[in-house]
Amino acid sequence: MTHSGVSRRDFIRVSVMAGGGLLVACGGGSSGSRPTTPPSNNNGTPPPTPAEEFILGEFMRIGTDNRITVLVGATEIGQGALTAIPMIVAEELDADWSLVSAEQSPVAANFNNPYFQNLLQFTVASSAIRGYFDAQRSVGAAIRQMLINAAAKQWGVNASSLRTEASYVIDDIGGRSASYGELSSAAANESVPSNPPLKDPASYRIIGTSTQRTDATAKTDGSFKYGMDVDIPGMLTALIARPPRFNGQALSVDDNAALAVPGVRSVHTLPGGVAVVADDFWAAQQGRKALQVSWNELLAGRTDSASQRNDYNLRLNLPGLPIRSDGSTLLAQLQASETLSADYYFPFMAHAAMEPLNVVVDYDGSSAEIWTGTQSATLDKIFAGVVLGLLPDQINFHIMPAGGGFGRRGNPLADFVRDACFVAKALQQPVKVIWTREDDMKGGYYRPAASVRVSASLNSADEITAWTHRVVTQDVTASLYVENALDALHDMELPPLAELTDFETGMPYKIDNVLMDAHLTVLPTMPSLWMRSVNKFSDVFAQETFIDELALRVRQNPYAFRRQLLSEKPRHRAVLDAVSQAANWGRSTAGVSQGIAVMGHWNSFIAQVVEVSVSANRELTVHRVVSAVDCGMAVNPDLVIAQVESAVIFALSSVLSGEILLEDGVVQQSNFDDYPVLRMHQTPIIETVIVNSGNSVGGVGEIGVPCVGPALANAIFAATGERIRELPLSRLNFIIA
């Protein structure tokens, strides 16, 4: 996708803070906005700025004490946004990293992610680092130049004779130096350079190092504050009784028993359920248990996993909307000596982040303050305004770092923020709406189920001449790219579907005739949403297990077969070679089988080898997962490795046992007993190699997920001769050791 030019992000405003120091604002400006209170501070330092100084649009503070605070527009969901984004700024600023800390930014246009055309704060699509990278560098470089200019003026020397190092401007000739803190007030009066020179990556001192996470201390002593921990005076707690089937409505409510529970204050019927408001969580939970609601389910969802699967499988026989079309698959199929095909099925899956959803709203009838761990703050704030009848200026929205997101906290429909606002609107008192684990598990917005059919045609020389890939699923990625559509419509062009969705798998193999098509169903009564690695989880599974079948069909080693088909894809080939070497491909120990898979997306590339053994009674032990990842340049290599480790374990949870089943519209799973996720004793050895290609920065939050499943399935085939065509493996009577 194209990124907007610098015009939207190169407007930097600077002013002197009341207590001295430099305050930098970057972006589109918003001087008319009302002041906000400082966001929660998670690094143990007191907020240094009085509320009236903390204007929207502030990007960074340089205190007279030399401390630098970078405000981060992307949400910290575990990926390290509060570490890596400040590293980028600090690099160009030549800051002393030990004095840099980070906070979540307010919700303001200045913090919108350039990846999303500067329209949204949206922490999805592995876009935080690659989205903000260039803009953060420019800001750091501009401020550095202003500090130099201020020193040059003070010392009466030419700015070009000065250099910077670790938060000091240094005059080697004059034998003097001044700290950024000392210079910050004067620097604020310097004009903002429009095109500050950026460093040569070869001279980076901070980018490319494995610094400790800025949030490591607060995340080990219990002091780190999540949305769940927000506590404001007079705050009540609400739980919402939701209908057993999606889109049900409360028909009648008997709240006598609920109101009789000590601590329960009130009961409110909302569009999506019935809220029980109490003094604390326990009373709210007891009250909700005592509540009697009969539900109107005339328009409610009746999705049934078994019949939905049949329906999807039938539709695999019909052509869908083309997403990619190279050459003529039809012609190639007619001329082929053989066409092979396989069908796959993937169920709904829940994100199950460790921190259940929660929102605090303080609404007084004319303004509101909202705190929540969200990946989609801009849209959440818009929906909150709609529900509460407030203008954006009347809402102070605090992005809280989240206890995991995986896409669930990035709902463009803002489901959890909307229903919390409905409670607050009825209550007009501060309230924390908490989802129990069961609410979170049953609350919908799952990874959508998918059926996939892949086919390949071979000629008489056993070369693949055609490849088709058809998917039936719900469309949840298209809205991600809606801004592209708007831009394109503005230019009176209608872009092809492939550019509006993120469905393309990037099937990398050298095959002349390729057709990928999709049935993107819309099911308003079966809420689904992206989940870490989106459709790549299912589509790459099909692609990478099927290519393995073809390798064996033509009697080739799965690694060598892929390598030969990647002759025009050097970055795929490089990670494939790297993982083959790191995993000692083809030379596993006795009783251990290997499988391999490769892909590229999010501007990154990965190849993974999984080693497994399967006992006679189908007990499955995953011994080792080796990954080679090329994310262009690793801003913080240890964070990249951590993201791959995280992705491997996340993928194994999904592949081994991830399954949400519905019976007549009712979700059957409720907690970690019937929706098991990977635990310590099931965790394999995980080894990760970074292939530094020196390319532009790619995303790493999701790239480690999709290949784990197919590499594991290919290893299971090597061990047992059994092809895996559906997930999870627990459904195929494997026992997860």
Add this chain to the structure above:
Amino acid sequence: MLTIQVNGVSHTVDAPEDKPLLWVLRENLKLTGSKYGCGQALCGACTVHIDGQPTRACVMPVGAVGNKAVRTVEDIRNEHIGSLVQDAWRALNVPQCGYCQSGQIMAATALLKSNSAPSDQDIDRAMSGNICRCGTYPRIRKAIHKIASEQL
């Protein structure tokens, strides 16, 4: 009114006896380091020590705690092994989202207090009740081994 001993301090709280200890800690005592994750003793995010034993506070009625000493993550630095665990967690960049880590740290501290040289199987047994959706398990294992081999 109930009296409980938390982090070496006696607290009198106004809470029904069946209110889970987790919510007394979080709401009555404002000790929010212990987390709500599942409410069913399935995930371990709420793990605290009661008389040194790792306990799931989300299913422990506060009335059943009696005079036993409750210790939470906020105070674990005051135990030698607790502080070693926190230091190792930081050194190895263990936390990602961090939400489960209070429980992981309490479970790991209890393990190392009872076993100064845990095997991988010992770690599996002691730590498999604590779920981490970010997948920090390999680093947790490494951190426990590091403390055992270098400091105990």
